[in-house]
Amino acid sequence: MSLPPGFLDELRTRTSLAQVVGRKVLWDNRKSNQGQGDWWAPCPFHQEKSASFHVKDREGYYYCFGCHAKGDAISFVRETENVGFMEAIEILATEAGMQMPARDPRAQEKADERSELADVMEAAVRFYRLSLKTNAATQARAYLAKRGLSEADQDRFDIGFAPEGNALIGHLTGQGVSMDKLLASGLAAKPDDGRSPYDRFRGRIMFPIRNAQGRCISFGGRSMDPEARAKYLNGNETILFDKGRSLYNHGPARVACGKGQPLIVAEGYMDVIALSLAGFEATVAPLGTAVTETQLQLLWRISPEPIIALDGDKAGIRAALRVIDLALPMLAPGQSLRFAVLPEGLDPDDLIKAKGAQAMQEVIEGARPLIDLLWNREVEGKVFDSPERKAGLEKALREATARIEDRLLREHYEAEIKQKLWQFFRQKPQAQGAGANGQGGKRPFTPQSTFGAGGKGRFGKFVPPAVPTPEAMASALVGGDAAYADYLREAVILATLLVTPQVILSFLAPLEGLDLTTDDHRAILSSLLRHAEEEDAEALRAQVLQDVGAVALEKLMSLSHVTIAPPVRKPGNAEMAQQCVSEELAKLRAERGHRSELAVALDSIREDQGDDEGLTWRLGQSAEALGRATRSEAEDTAEYDFGKNGAPMRRNERNALDTLLSNISLSKRK
Incomplete structure (x- = not known):
């Protein structure tokens, strides 16, 4: 049967998800915050003892960090009562005191x-x-x-x-x-x-x-x-x-x-x-x-x-x-496919x-993400020995990612594709000729380019360095291995929470949205959130060990960066742990935001023929946020330089930027 406009909206307004779910679960009062409509309980959809099932009553949805069940009051009734959509509507409408619309005789028939x-x-x-x-x-x-x-x-x-x-x-x-x-x-x-x-x-x-x-x-x-x-x-x-x-x-x-x-x-x-x-x-x-x-x-x-x-x-x-x-236009954050061949x-x-x-x-377990198969489809068995063919590859990939309707996800795909292209065309050459494959000069392309990153090519002619993607340039500007720096910060956060678990509940919101660099870190964080109500460090460690295995846990705790961290050396010190986790989370957000600004600004620089006016301004804005998170570095003005418009930049960024802009300009003239 069809429902009149507004009926479902009114039903959701009148329905308390916490009351609906409360008939099936026993709330964890230590973890729940009734005043804010924030409720936690063991999940009714899978067997567990910890409270990983999260209900946000005001927003009207639930999510389980264990089995990933999610939905609203209607879906909860459908799943727990094993009824259809209209039957679930009737159950909730009766409880809310709403009269169901008259049935269409034809629909009933x-x-x-x-x-x-x-x-x-x-x-x-x-x-x-x-x-x-x-x-x-x-x-x-x-x-x-x-x-x-x-x-x-x-x-x-x-x-x-x-x-x-x-x-x-x-x-x-x-x-x-x-x-x-x-x-x-x-x-x-x-x-x-x-x-x-x-x-x-x-x-x-x-x-x-x-x-x-x-x-x-x-x-x-x-x-x-x-x-x-x-x-x-x-x-x-x-x-x-x-x-x-x-x-x-x-x-x-x-x-x-x-x-x-x-x-x-x-x-x-x-x-x-x-x-x-x-x-x-x-x-x-x-x-x-x-x-x-x-x-x-x-x-x-x-x-x-x-x-x-x-x-x-x-x-x-x-x-x-x-x-x-088929899937590309339908992809969304947290909604994708993996492929196991x-x-x-x-x-x-x-x-x-x-x-x-x-x-x-x-x-x-070896299933590959969708982007890997998309990439392989465009490159496997093909030869990219000319600018036209390379441009054709980039065009095909851009057309594919352009079909992704979600803007945020599309941007992530574009960034990943740019990085893959940069790595694909920057590798050193293999031996040329017919000896290796019997195909003469027309060998199947491997992830290696004809020339290195500068210097002389096969014929003695100078080849300018390839222009890297904005993401690669951003990584070069901030200096060092940015991903590894993120990895170490994440490790300190996870280790601190592991040895002082009583602070986990204070960071549930930022931890739920934290994007981690490795599968091990993601597994450890997921386990910590599932057992967030456990305040005994030894009991929590045993639970995490059971969830992720000894190898991942030992790898985390053996990192030198972790072993010297004050809250790890002094487990159980809640005040120190609270301060450490708060600072490390802020630094992670600031560093990643800064790199994102660099990537965007560098992209615009490449399009604007090397004018760095906009770049230094963007860097100055993000540097302020970065300075607030890493105050000790920001206070050292000797480490900063200034662009044409007076915007502050780190000196290593300024120097690296000048070199990169020269390379871009040279490449474009060629």
Whole structure:
């Protein structure tokens, strides 16, 4: 049914998310701040003892730092009560004292029809299940046994068998099901020439396709006849089933993902079953088609970063590239895809049988971000031995990133692409000639350019240094390895929180939004936030050790920068820890903001033919913020120089800038 404009807004206004969630959880009063509408509890969607489930009552949304479940009051009722959208609306409206709008008679009639067809589908499931145990299904049972599926496995997925002939029609019509319903459900088909209807599925192993609520909406059938026109056949589209809007194993995968498993997208029914039986229960598959926009949205509702698992053959790679083009306009901060490519010639079932579940786990853990596949698509197997070809590469990548609609994310992609291009074209050359590859001078391009970063080329001609990207120039201007400096600051913050956990709750907001440099640091921070209410340092260390492992923890605590940090040398000193974390967070923000300003200003300088007026002004503005965070450095005026317009700059920045601007000017004249 449709809802009148404003109904949902009023419902959300009248509904207290804390009250809705409070029926299912026990609040942690030590961590919660009732006056600010800030509530914490153990997550109702996965098993845990710590309070990692965060409810912001005033904003009306929740988020779990353990299983990443998120949503509003409507989604919470849907997930915990296992009801549909309209049913959740009715529950909340009743509690809020709001009267539901009158139902459209036509909509009610359609809902009743859907319910009746769902009952027909369940009757078909039972028939196919029984048919699998008959003599007619001997070959089908042998096939399933060969694939390693026990009877218990078959029961778990309701696998059945469709006999030859019109056995299903005869069975269901004998139980009073009309032919109209059999045709409407897609179980029967009617020839165009006017002949009698027939069973759509015959001589096939049957896989029920269920929606997120567990109702059977269609079937997929694998033929036992090697000469069949289609090895796999899905049901036709009906009022129950739209294959572009459905996922195989949707409901069980959503539950498993809510318990912390990564969401995996496989290619077919048997892949899903093999992965699920091997412990990867959060696995789904599209239904005989390439992934659609709607299916991507369904995936992102389950997990912010699904892993697309593809066979390592050409077809699998082509499928990945199609998904990239589809996904680019839909990407958003915290909403992307990763790609796990299996060894060539193996599907998930083959890999698990040959090398065990651990081999599959390694493939999943090695999943690559979308930007890596986008980059590889444009460079692999191509030669970039001329300015025109290099410009063509940059243009193709720019056109791809331009399709990202979210501005902030698009800027991050553009910055990453610029960095990749800079690294790609700045490497030293390999030996030239035909000896290495038999292709003469036309060798496949490797991440190495023809000339070095200046000096003489092959023919003795001077080649000016390549102009680096603004990001690389910004890193050069601030001096040293900026990423490593960030890494050390992060390490001090994490180690301080680990040895003095009673201060963690004071920094929840900035820590939740902290962008860390390594996976180890991200894992440690996630663990600290999950156990933020734990004030005993030894108990917290044990929890973090269990979450991230000994290697990551030992690596953190053994850094010399960490071992000499005062709050780490004096664990338990809350005042010292509070001051240290506050200062380090401020420095991180200031340094990163300063580098961002440098990158933006340098980009504009390159476009403005080397005039540094705007650059020094931008640097002066960001230097003020940086000086406030690193006061001891800012007070030393001897370290500062001034641009044409009087804006302050660090002296090392001024000197490096002059050199870089000269290189830019020289390159442009060439």
